[in-house]
Amino acid sequence: MDLKIWILFALATQSFAAVSSVEELGTLSPSSNCDVAALGKALCDQRIEVVEEKLKGVTTLMNQKLCEFQIKALRESGEQQKQICEYRIKEANQQISNAQKSAKTRTNGRNVPEPVASNLMPLFPGSKYYISKEKMSWHLASMFCKSNGMELASIETEAENNAILGVIGNENPKESYWLSGSDFGSEGTFYWTGTGLKISGFTYFERRQPDNHGGNEHCLQFWETSSTLAWNDHQCQLKFRFICEVNENVL
Structure with a gap:
C-alpha cells in the first residue's frame, strides 16, 4: 500500500474513533471528508451544550431555593406579626381588667x-x-x-x-x-x-x-x-x- 494512502487511512480511523467517544454526537455527514477541524468544532459545541444544560439545572435549583427561602421568610414574618398582635391584645385586655378591678372613681x-x-x-x-x-x-x-x-x-x-x-x-x-x-x-x-x-x-x-x-x-x-x-x-x-x-x- 502506498505510504501516503496509509497515513490518510490512519488519520481517518483516529478521527472516527474520537467522534464515537463523544455521547450523542451523531453520525458525520459523508461530505465532511474527515475534516479534523470540523470534528474538533463539533466536539467543542457538544461539550458547551452539556455545560449549558448543567447550568440551566443549577439556575433552576437556585431559583427554587430562593423562592423557598422567600416563602419561609414571609411565613416567619407573618408569625411574628401575629405574635405582636396577640401580645398587644393581651396587654389591652389586661389594662381593661385592671380598670374593672379598681374600686376607685377617677x-x-x-x-x-x-x-x-x-x-x-x-x-x-x-x-x-x-x-x-x-x-x-x-x-x-x-x-x-x-x-x-x-x-x-x-x-x-x-x-x-x-x-x-x-x-x-x-x-x-x-x-x-x-x-x-x-x-x-x-x-x-x-x-x-x-x-x-x-x-x-x-x-x-x-x-x-x-x-x-x-x-x-x-x-x-x-x-x-x-x-x-x-x-x-x-x-x-x-x-x-x-x-x-x-x-x-x-x-
Whole structure:
C-alpha cells in the first residue's frame, strides 16, 4: 500500500474513533471528508451544550431555593406579626381588667377611694355628691374633698339646689353644710371655688344674706332657717358638715 494512502487511512480511523467517544454526537455527514477541524468544532459545541444544560439545572435549583427561602421568610414574618398582635391584645385586655378591678372613681387624674366612693349619691344629672357626717372648718372640708378627688359642691341651678335639699333637709334639717362659695379677695362678690365661676343667675340666699356679720363671714353654707335650709355666709373657721361634688363626666 502506498505510504501516503496509509497515513490518510490512519488519520481517518483516529478521527472516527474520537467522534464515537463523544455521547450523542451523531453520525458525520459523508461530505465532511474527515475534516479534523470540523470534528474538533463539533466536539467543542457538544461539550458547551452539556455545560449549558448543567447550568440551566443549577439556575433552576437556585431559583427554587430562593423562592423557598422567600416563602419561609414571609411565613416567619407573618408569625411574628401575629405574635405582636396577640401580645398587644393581651396587654389591652389586661389594662381593661385592671380598670374593672379598681374600686376607685377617677376625676381630673385624682382618685375617689373607698369608702368615700361607695357613699357618692347621684342626686342631680351630671354630678355625684358626698354628704358628710363629719364636721370640719370650711378650709379643712375643702381639703378633704380635694384629697379625695372632689370639690366642695357648687350649686348652679334651682333643680340642683332642690335635689340636694331633698336629701339634707329630710335627713336632719337642723344641720348646716359648707358649700364651695367664698368671697375671699372679692368682698361682697361670691364665687364658687369648685368651678371658679361667679355666683350669679340662680341664688338661694336667706333673706338679708349675705351680710358679712361682724366683718368676718366669707364662706357659704346651707344654713338652718325657721322653716328650711338656705344659703348664708358664715365664719370659715367654724365646724359644720359639708357637701363634696364630683362631675360624672370625668369619673
